[in-house]
Amino acid sequence: MKRHSVTVIGAGVAGLCCALELAERGARVEVVERGRALGEGSCSWQAGGMLAPWCERATTDAAVATMGAASIEWWSQHFPGLVRNGSLVVVQSRDSADLARFAERTDHFEWIDAERIAALEPDLAGRYRRALFFPDEAHLDPRRALATLVERLAERGVAIRFGVDLLPDAAPGDAVVDCRGFAARDALSDLRGVRGEMVMVRCRDIALARPIRMLHPRIPLYIVPRGDGLFMIGATMIESERRGPVSVRSAVELLNAAYALHPAFGEAEVVELGADLRPAFADNLPQVRREGRVLRANGLFRHGFLLAPALARQVADTLRMETYDADIPERRRA
Ligand SMILES: Cc1cc2nc3c(=O)[nH]c(=O)nc-3n(C[C@H](O)[C@H](O)[C@H](O)COP(=O)(O)OP(=O)(O)OC[C@H]3O[C@@H](n4cnc5c(N)ncnc54)[C@H](O)[C@@H]3O)c2cc1C
Numbered sequence: 527m528k529r530h531s532v533t534v535i536g537a538g539v540a541g542l543c544c545a546l547e548l549a550e551r552g553a554r555v556e557v558v559e560r561g562r563a564l565g566e567g568s569c570s571w572q573a574g575g576m577l578a579p580w581c582e583r584a585t586t587d588a589a590v591a592t593m594g595a596a597s598i599e600w601w602s603q604h605f606p607g608l609v610r611n612g613s614l615v616v617v618q619s620r621d622s623a624d625l626a627r628f629a630e631r632t633d634h635f636e637w638i639d640a641e642r643i644a645a646l647e648p649d650l651a652g653r654y655r656r657a658l659f660f661p662d663e664a665h666l667d668p669r670r671a672l673a674t675l676v677e678r679l680a681e682r683g684v685a686i687r688f689g690v691d692l693l694p695d696a697a698p699g700d701a702v703v704d705c706r707g708f709a710a711r712d713a714l715s716d717l718r719g720v721r722g723e724m725v726m727v728r729c730r731d732i733a734l735a736r737p738i739r740m741l742h743p744r745i746p747l748y749i750v751p752r753g754d755g756l757f758m759i760g761a762t763m764i765e766s767e768r769r770g771p772v773s774v775r776s777a778v779e780l781l782n783a784a785y786a787l788h789p790a791f792g793e794a795e796v797v798e799l800g801a802d803l804r805p806a807f808a809d810n811l812p813q814v815r816r817e818g819r820v821l822r823a824n825g826l827f828r829h830g831f832l833l834a835p836a837l838a839r840q841v842a843d844t845l846r847m848e849t850y851d852a853d854i855p856e857r858r859r860a
Contacts, residue, residue: 541705600835719803729794
């Protein structure tokens with residue numbers, strides 16, 4: 527790639543993955559972020575960090591599984607904190623038909639019995655008769671992962687200017703990658719926000735090695751261990767663009783789920799409540815759209831960490847093609 531200069535707007539997971547992919551391919555990159563610090567105002571800061579392409583297959587397009595599987599490899603190369611322990615799907619026994627229905631809609635799993643559940647997650651011993659185990663799935667702590675991407679960028683000389691509110695048309699550079707998440711709706715009228723809420727708790731009486739999904743009629747509930755007794759419980763998915771704090775109903779449902787998984791969560795401390803809007807297009811799949819020198823990379827929906835590496839690759843591929851096109855007249859002149 528010719529050393530094109532690229533401005534990336536937004537230091538969420540989309541912006542940081544795009545910036546790193548472009549820098550690794552030789553572009554001169556600068557990132558601008560309107561938040562004053564990493565994570566401030568970013569949906570990515572609220573994410574659970576599940577990299578679960580095959581579980582997601584139960585409710586999403588096959589493309590999510592294909593792109594997501596490749597992204598797990600990308601994270602393993604860029605973030606040493608990636609945990610590859612798989613994930614577990616459980617259901618309270620009265621709803622066991624739901625587990626079978628979930629299994630019908632996905633693949634890459636094993637049916638496991640109570641003994642295997644106890645071997646994988648000793649603290650869940652005796653609580654479930656059957657579960658689905660997805661051994662190839664992974665998870666990460668999104669906040670540590672974003673911080674690591676910033677370090678990787680710094681190693682390549684890519685600066686991030688925090689506290690800079692910039693619109694793509696005003697941005698310098700041969701190309702601009704608009705990764706403003708939901709804020710890009712001024713340019714993407716078909717982008718919608720899907721409200722997600724989460725609770726973070728600390729509980730030292732239980733240890734989990736992997737994310738646990740609990741099938742629920744309304745909420746795709748899960749608990750992700752973050753280490754040091756910290757657990758993220760997520761996440762509501764509400765077709766609403768209301769910003770603002772977590773509702774009592776959502777907090778009750780999320781905390782009930784944790785308590786149902788294990789009563790030890792009854793004594794947990796609530797550390798944080800968080801909410802944001804996931805940026806999504808109508809089909810809930812991400813897209814890269816080009817308008818002149820501006821590329822808009824958006825629509826990560828509930829798959830920000832799962833699909834950002836694939837989105838970044840698409841952005842870098844698109845810019846490389848443009849660079850070759852731009853080079854042709856120069857070569858002819860030579
Ligand atoms: C509760 C919850 C749980 C989730 N769990 C998961 C999960 O387990 N796995 C998963 O893969 N995904 C998950 N997601 C989805 C994921 O968080 C989103 O898909 C992802 O964060 C979208 O990333 P983004 O970079 O497009 O947007 P953002 O993270 O919002 O980043 C956009 C950035 O652009 C900046 N910005 C906006 N306007 C400007 C401007 N004019 N100038 C400069 N900067 C600007 C913003 O400040 C922001 O930092 C979850 C989401 C929520 C809410």
